[in-house]
Amino acid sequence: MARTGTEELRRRNRAALVEQLHRHGPQTRAELTEALGLNRSTIGALAADLAEAGYVQETTGRSTGSAGRPSTLAECVPKAATVTAVEIRVDRVRFALVGLGGEVLERAETALDGADPVDAIEVVTGGTARDALEAVAAVPGLVDAGEVAHSTELGWAGRDLAGDLASATGREWQVVDTATAAAVGEWSRGDAHEATKLLYLHGGRGLTAGLVVDGLAPRGGSIQLGHIVVQPGGRECACGLRGCLEAEMEVFGYAEDIEYATLAAGMGDAAARDGLRRSGEDLGRALGAVVTATGPDEILFGGWLRELYLSAAAPVRSALAETTLPHLRSRLRLRTPVLGDEGALIGAAETGFATVVDRMR
Amino acid sequence: MLLELTGISKRFGPVEVLSDVDLAIDAGEVCALVGDNGAGKSTLVKCVAGIHGVDGGEVLVDGEPRHIASPRDAANLGIEVVYQDLALCDNLDVVENLFLGREKRRGIFLDDDAMEQLAAETLQSLAVRTIRNLRQPVASLSGGQRQTVAIAKAVLWNSRLVILDEPTAALGVAQTRQVLELIRRLADQGLAVLYISHNLNDVFAVADRIAALYLGRMAAVLDAADTTQSQVVELITSGRSGQLGLTDQNGVRP
Numbered sequence: 130m131a132r133t134g135t136e137e138l139r140r141r142n143r144a145a146l147v148e149q150l151h152r153h154g155p156q157t158r159a160e161l162t163e164a165l166g167l168n169r170s171t172i173g174a175l176a177a178d179l180a181e182a183g184y185v186q187e188t189t190g191r192s193t194g195s196a197g198r199p200s201t202l203a204e205c206v207p208k209a210a211t212v213t214a215v216e217i218r219v220d221r222v223r224f225a226l227v228g229l230g231g232e233v234l235e236r237a238e239t240a241l242d243g244a245d246p247v248d249a250i251e252v253v254t255g256g257t258a259r260d261a262l263e264a265v266a267a268v269p270g271l272v273d274a275g276e277v278a279h280s281t282e283l284g285w286a287g288r289d290l291a292g293d294l295a296s297a298t299g300r301e302w303q304v305v306d307t308a309t310a311a312a313v314g315e316w317s318r319g320d321a322h323e324a325t326k327l328l329y330l331h332g333g334r335g336l337t338a339g340l341v342v343d344g345l346a347p348r349g350g351s352i353q354l355g356h357i358v359v360q361p362g363g364r365e366c367a368c369g370l371r372g373c374l375e376a377e378m379e380v381f382g383y384a385e386d387i388e389y390a391t392l393a394a395g396m397g398d399a400a401a402r403d404g405l406r407r408s409g410e411d412l413g414r415a416l417g418a419v420v421t422a423t424g425p426d427e428i429l430f431g432g433w434l435r436e437l438y439l440s441a442a443a444p445v446r447s448a449l450a451e452t453t454l455p456h457l458r459s460r461l462r463l464r465t466p467v468l469g470d471e472g473a474l475i476g477a478a479e480t481g482f483a484t485v486v487d488r489m490r
Numbered sequence: 491m492l493l494e495l496t497g498i499s500k501r502f503g504p505v506e507v508l509s510d511v512d513l514a515i516d517a518g519e520v521c522a523l524v525g526d527n528g529a530g531k532s533t534l535v536k537c538v539a540g541i542h543g544v545d546g547g548e549v550l551v552d553g554e555p556r557h558i559a560s561p562r563d564a565a566n567l568g569i570e571v572v573y574q575d576l577a578l579c580d581n582l583d584v585v586e587n588l589f590l591g592r593e594k595r596r597g598i599f600l601d602d603d604a605m606e607q608l609a610a611e612t613l614q615s616l617a618v619r620t621i622r623n624l625r626q627p628v629a630s631l632s633g634g635q636r637q638t639v640a641i642a643k644a645v646l647w648n649s650r651l652v653i654l655d656e657p658t659a660a661l662g663v664a665q666t667r668q669v670l671e672l673i674r675r676l677a678d679q680g681l682a683v684l685y686i687s688h689n690l691n692d693v694f695a696v697a698d699r700i701a702a703l704y705l706g707r708m709a710a711v712l713d714a715a716d717t718t719q720s721q722v723v724e725l726i727t728s729g730r731s732g733q734l735g736l737t738d739q740n741g742v743r744p
Binding site: 320388391392395435436438439440441442443444445446447449450451455458459461464465467 | 717719
């Protein structure tokens with residue numbers, strides 16, 4: 130009995146060490162001892178163990194500038210564990226093969242020209258999906274357990290994407306929504322790791338949002354921001370409801386041309402200025418509902434919502450101030466993502482690595 | 491509080507430009523200073539920067555009363571001002587501008603490698619991707635890039651309070667967005683930022699608190715999260731908004 134106990138403990142510690150190196154980059158044994166709260170000799174044994182398994186390599190590291198032998202650095206071997214990450218958009222598919230430690234080993238992008246993205250997967254990934262430990266696809270829409278329940282951007286409803294991808298490539302796939310993936314990416318590789326509840330808003334050909342709690346995506350964290358009704362009985366939306374945020378904001382025009390709209394507003398075009406103001410107010414009001422329901426401590430405006438927020442922050446925040454409780458808004462940080470367009474792809478890969486590390490435990 | 495101003499007054503001859511102004515700024519926050527032309531924004535900034543002396547009131551840095559008599563005093567206290575007309579040297583490159591007056595030396599020579607590396611690290615920490623070549627003369631940079639260099643200078647010199655006077659006034663749409671993100675990142679890295687602007691969208695995009703000056707007096711200092719655009723406009727134009735703001739008008743108490 131005691132043996133299985135120590136064996137399990139050892140496995141957990143190994144996983145913790147790999148995770149630490151993967152997330153925070155090359156570190157000395159002293160730094161690892163500090164970060165993991167393990168004994169120095171335990172770290173040594175674990176590192177040697179992982180080096181033998183091929184996950185970790187030890188190098189004579191950076192000099193600290195002071196006298197003495199430079200301490201050895203432990204770092205991940207990128208090729209030891211790879212994740213295939215794919216981001217599907219209406220007009221293109223982007224791919225990255227990411228190695229342990231977060232290094233991007235390969236990258237590709239292909240335009241779809243109306244083809245089904247699943248058909249393009251084999252080509253764009255170049256067959257790497259088979260050898261990768263995990264394969265993750267990010268899709269703009271409402272995703273639940275491998276199924277895309279609704280996607281304005283792709284025009285899908287109830288599509289079993291995980292199944293389709295599996296039959297196209299012959300391996301298992303995880304499916305996440307773009308906004309949630311980007312939230313995971315910003316939390317793990319961006320600037321938002323201090324946020325306990327991070328809400329990422331994604332502006333594409335529709336508006337979606339994703340919530341991560343302590344860097345993890347809870348089931349049901351995928352939010353259909355664009356289909357929150359802000360004007361009951363308002364304009365008809367493609368989803369069948371009336372007065373959805375997407376329809377009221379005329380999202381599709383902005384997705385194409387937010388740059389033009391803000392430039393025109395800046396030059397004094399009254400219609401453009403009025404349009405931006407109303408869009409900002411509608412977005413703020415819809416956000417008010419989301420904030421009240423989920424209580425995030427940071428909101429990131431991604432996709433073209435970055436441009437909209439920076440051009441129309443006054444109406445967004447005014448509407449938010451009028452529709453949320455003081456307690457919820459006082460600690461709320463509104464930011465733009467640092468990873469920019471890369472967030473979803475990086476986050477999809479990180480979602481895969483979370484599974485890889487979980488399996489090592 | 492990093493910087494605390496209490497009861498600041500300033501006269502130019504018979505004109506009282508600032509009267510009994512209170513303002514406090516803490517590390518890690520962006521405080522926006524708004525007001526109409528002639529409300530006293532620039533004068534207040536110049537008092538903090540050591541260009542004007544104050545006629546009354548106290549300036550406290552880290553809770554201690556300080557006398558800021560010259561821009562050098564301000565710099566020694568970690569206060570850095572980035573002006574509208576960016577004080578950069580056109581004929582020098584980005585690195586030379588960043589280190590102007592505080593060059594790193596190795597012996598009697600300039601340590602160019604160390605300066606270039608430090609400059610690159612600073613820009614990286616601010617997620618600046620718009621400046622590719624650090625050895626290009628500043629004259630060849632766009633307005634937004636010049637503004638970025640001017641702001642990065644403040645970070646490089648370990649300033650604690652950065653004062654930005656209308657940093658986006660002369661910039662295009664895309665450049666304005668980048669500078670706004672940069673301002674926010676400065677504060678998130680733990681600096682205090684005093685940000686002066688006429689554009690309320692820009693103010694709401696980055697500010698944690700909004701201070702409105704009206705005819706030389708502080709009408710109100712509000713949490714940006716609790717404020718609406720129309721309240722700020724009212725404070726700027728009339729000094730009051732509902733229960734907020736100045737309680738008397740032009741010296742006449744109701």
